[in-house]
Amino acid sequence: MLGTLLRPDYEKLIRDKDWKKLRAAFDELDAPDLAEIVEDFPLQDSAVIFRILRKERAAELFEYLPLELQTKLVQSLADEQLVKVLNDMAPDDRTRLFEELPPEVTRRALESLSPSELKIARQLLGYPEGSAGRYMTPEYMAVRPDMTAAEALAYIRKHGKHRETLNVIYITDEKGRLVSDLRLATLVMAPPETKVKDIEDRQVVSIPAMTGSEDVVAEFEKWDRVALPVTDSQGILLGIITVDDVLDVAEEEATEDIQKLGGMQALEAPYMDSPFVDMIKKRAGWLAVLFVGEMLTATAMGYFQHEIEKVVVLALFVPLIISSGGNSGSQATSLIIRSLAVRELQGSDWVRVLRREALSGIVLGSILGLIGFLRIVLWPSRVAVYGPHFTGVAIAVALSLVGVVTFGTICGSMLPFLLRRLGLDPATASAPFVATLVDVSGLVIYFTTASIVLKQLFQ
């Protein structure tokens, strides 16, 4: 997988400005391997490498670079190079690049496109971010229904160069409406004189251009296809989405969900490539919000200061009880968020989930409550540590655990549904968010239970 030279060798060649040798060494590598090497260099060096490569080679390399490096490189390229690179990119990859560029760079980049490429880019950019329209490529191969299999193959031989994929051939009528599609393999195996419209293949499935990216992934999973056509409301074929892009989209989405679930805004670049200040911003924002929310726990505990003063031992169990609520809420929220994301659950399933989670919460809370109860009443030094009322304390802790875990489980499972109903991303219901919500109510549940169970102590 690695080239014949090692990274220090390349670095030496760059420092020595031995461009000829460097170019020769790079020419021996495949584009994806070269991309991996270039990624690891500082931006300055990447830009140098980029300039010394032959133009075709540079354009090929460019497609394999991660989006954030592409963005930086575009801003450092001379116009002439930019034209070559952008014109050679697949339209769907180019659209993703444009989405990430600062507006003024996008304008410059768009201007550098050839008129036909510009038309394609504008068309792709017209769809909202994250919609099927953004991921499609117009580089598909379409034939007419009345062509014979032999004619269609001859047509493909003539016009098929530079199409993103020829695995599936689309059949469109004179108005550009999608009639059906055929795998190239089916076409190859069909009797040569059959008209393409009469060749039977799998059912044609198309994706409306405004479909959201999670639904696009779900359609690909449902139908197991390598490409799906994108159509407008009139059934006009606009472009196709290829499965390699869907794999990238699915991975990106899972990454975003995981980062949100961890209680931060999703990063736009891989961890090590994210500028430190950006990363701090994305993390500090949520941390501060959660912190301010969590301050309510101090207020809540302030209300019970009298009880704590009388029975200090109650304070000892505060972390145990609120963390149990937070943990059970975190389990429930991550389960439900993922089920919603992969379409195992629909928004309308909330009632079924509520019933199931309420029951789960009671069972889980009872298990923890029992462990907690036994831990206190069976502890050898129970009187010394928990005072003469240790049974009362144990009962208060056990009952609170049932209440807090049930409440945490219900909160954690219902919050994603609520957020979706409000038009927000369910993944915003992060584990720390749920934990914070549950902490305050957990304290209230705990001290209220304790003050009822240990009534005689507080009088």
Next chain:
Amino acid sequence: MLGTLLRPDYEKLIRDKDWKKLRAAFDELDAPDLAEIVEDFPLQDSAVIFRILRKERAAELFEYLPLELQTKLVQSLADEQLVKVLNDMAPDDRTRLFEELPPEVTRRALESLSPSELKIARQLLGYPEGSAGRYMTPEYMAVRPDMTAAEALAYIRKHGKHRETLNVIYITDEKGRLVSDLRLATLVMAPPETKVKDIEDRQVVSIPAMTGSEDVVAEFEKWDRVALPVTDSQGILLGIITVDDVLDVAEEEATEDIQKLGGMQALEAPYMDSPFVDMIKKRAGWLAVLFVGEMLTATAMGYFQHEIEKVVVLALFVPLIISSGGNSGSQATSLIIRSLAVRELQGSDWVRVLRREALSGIVLGSILGLIGFLRIVLWPSRVAVYGPHFTGVAIAVALSLVGVVTFGTICGSMLPFLLRRLGLDPATASAPFVATLVDVSGLVIYFTTASIVLKQLFQ
């Protein structure tokens, strides 16, 4: 997307035992849509539906059903039906089904295969769970290097039926070693008399059979292919992996990581299909472990009971401080786990990550510390609520926050690396796990800081 009848209609037909009408209604549906309907029925009804369908239709439907329903159906099928269904499945899907079946059912199922199918199944089952060998299908199309393009196409026309994919054609020598591969499109467009070994296409990339599933996904993302060949150590072509299976694998892995991150064992089936008792087991296990770990907080607080009795106001900030540690740890751990899973970070990157996260922790902790400090000293009723020593309390809280957040961030980011080094799944370092670790140390940091800052009060 839906059939012409609604679910209640189908239910009525089942209750009325009107098999003829039901079969006719189902015959009008596409297999994936029919699968979605069948999934929603109770198992008993699914088995009935399955039996009334024509055999070919039943086999086709079976492939689109989720794994857990396949498992249950296999156990309820008569032998004759089983033979038909299993023989018609794609080998890679069948392998995944066998993995899930109880051993005695697997034996029965294997016996029902035809001898040639049995050979394939045995071969696929020989590779460890989660390895490339498990996901491959031997239904690829291979041609010899000396065939001309025209001969190869004729060969494909003759032998290409029932292959999983013909998008890529593999070229193997007389010993079965993989020489190269060609897209069908390239073959179609090549001059008919060229030998296939002389047709230029993209570089051939192959996956060793023992490669783990996360690396398989990474290879597909790197090369943007619709299929990749799997080879043994001698370079013999064993089978191919198709991208639609990789998409499923990638989604399953992300789901498992998210569930683990939420602090539970990964479920084997979608949320609603997991039996209640199984789900409780997978959740209660970790919750109980975390609960027992969290009990150390009660012990830790017990050590500081004297301080709490003297300055009860200290107890009020316990939830705020430990949750801040937990939240920052949760952010760090989810960031790092995902970066490791998608290969953005390697195990050897831990030193770079440590430096970055230590700095992040100090910055984030200082931000929260400042907010906390201001909240206490600027509170209108600060003396009434926090006592005359409110400035000391504020300083203790602020300093503890810097310490706890830094510690939480470092723990959260290093734990996944440590787990990987120990040969465990980094995703086990769930948010609740990290929070529990950090809670105990957070309390020690807080009370130690407080006892130093407020020294004169405790004498």
